Amino acid sequence: MKKILITGSLGQLGYELTKTANENLELLCLDKHNLDISNRKEVFEILKTFKPDWVINCAAYTAVDKAETDVKVAKMVNEKGPKYFAEACSSLNIKLIHISTDYVYHAGLNSPIVETDKTNPSNIYGKTKLAGDKWVLKLLPQSGYIIRTSWVYSAHGHNFVKTMLKYGAEKPEMKIVFDQIGSPTYAKDLADAIWLIVENKIEIQSGIYHFSNEGVCSWFDFAKKIFQLQGFDTKVYPIRSIEYPTPASRPSYSLLDKSKLKNALGIKIRHWEEALGECLKEINTG
Numbered sequence: 671m672k673k674i675l676i677t678g679s680l681g682q683l684g685y686e687l688t689k690t691a692n693e694n695l696e697l698l699c700l701d702k703h704n705l706d707i708s709n710r711k712e713v714f715e716i717l718k719t720f721k722p723d724w725v726i727n728c729a730a731y732t733a734v735d736k737a738e739t740d741v742k743v744a745k746m747v748n749e750k751g752p753k754y755f756a757e758a759c760s761s762l763n764i765k766l767i768h769i770s771t772d773y774v775y776h777a778g779l780n781s782p783i784v785e786t787d788k789t790n791p792s793n794i795y796g797k798t799k800l801a802g803d804k805w806v807l808k809l810l811p812q813s814g815y816i817i818r819t820s821w822v823y824s825a826h827g828h829n830f831v832k833t834m835l836k837y838g839a840e841k842p843e844m845k846i847v848f849d850q851i852g853s854p855t856y857a858k859d860l861a862d863a864i865w866l867i868v869e870n871k872i873e874i875q876s877g878i879y880h881f882s883n884e885g886v887c888s889w890f891d892f893a894k895k896i897f898q899l900q901g902f903d904t905k906v907y908p909i910r911s912i913e914y915p916t917p918a919s920r921p922s923y924s925l926l927d928k929s930k931l932k933n934a935l936g937i938k939i940r941h942w943e944e945a946l947g948e949c950l951k952e953i954n955t956g
């Protein structure tokens with residue numbers, strides 16, 4: 671029986687992985703209270719004791735705006751955490767899947783981003799995540815897998831979809847930015863892809879991969895679709911990012927090209943609108 675350690679198990683992705691795992695896997699699902707990934711000793715101890723075949727590191731400091739002023743903690747979690755896992759996995763011969771972000775790429779890119787594109791993050795969150803990725807690539811050249819994803823949401827946790835459902839039910843109109851383009855990721859769909867890698871039905875090479883749902887939209891389009899599917903008549907007005915300033919700057923274009931992972935696993939990824947519909951159903955049925 672394969673043994674899998676999932677970190678950040680109360681976060682969006684960690685929760686989906688925990689929920690969707692096959693029964694033939696022995697899981698150890700740990701949240702911040704059971705395992706602080708920025709504590710090197712704790713990381714080594716848990717890996718030595720549990721001896722997993724795979725670690726799936728979903729734990730991260732994901733408060734993008736807060737990270738601008740909470741640099742030290744963001745760095746500890748997003749850089750040191752994966753570094754400690756990579757060190758421990760390297761010495762104990764364990765495979766690591768580490769989740770990363772579109773925000774590591776250059777803010778000026780304007781065509782679907784491939785894994786070999788230059789990185790040049792514009793905010794602290796992106797910088798600390800990139801530093802973590804580099805440790806994984808350096809220390810686990812044969813057994814480290816980095817999956818960069820974007821705009822993650824699920825029925826569980828805090829995300830754009832849940833925020834829109836809350837405000838859409840209260841407000842007759844909203845202004846949403848239309849000059850940031852990307853593709854949402856339903857955490858459940860990403861979890862399914864991760865399980866394909868772990869279950870090893872198809873062996874893929876170590877390195878960087880991208881995952882999001884198919885299609886492209888702006889936050890404005892995303893909000894409109896959420897309201898339409900939910901039956902809200904909230905009016906949505908497009909605004910530029912400059913009219914909605916945030917502490918962390920965000921790339922205007924962050925559409926990920928998923929060809930590498932799709933080809934490696936032989937999978938098709940569904941369109942974001944279809945995935946959103948399923949997530950809303952899950953939220954509405956409790």
Ligand SMILES: NC(=O)c1ccc[n+]([C@@H]2O[C@H](COP(=O)([O-])OP(=O)(O)OC[C@H]3O[C@@H](n4cnc5c(N)ncnc54)[C@H](OP(=O)(O)O)[C@@H]3O)[C@@H](O)[C@H]2O)c1
Pocket residue numbers: 677678679680681682683684701702705706707708727728729730731732747769770771772799818819820821822823827828
């Ligand atoms: N959410 C997105 O839109 C998005 C986009 C691109 C990439 N990603 C990446 O995808 C991965 C999963 O994201 P997600 O959306 O599932 O994030 P999430 O819901 O914020 O989950 C992350 C989890 O990590 C926990 N955590 C924070 N510090 C920790 C520590 N020191 N030790 C152990 N756990 C700690 C968090 O706990 P607390 O909440 O209690 O702090 C939270 O439960 C992350 O690597 C993230 O960087 C996310």
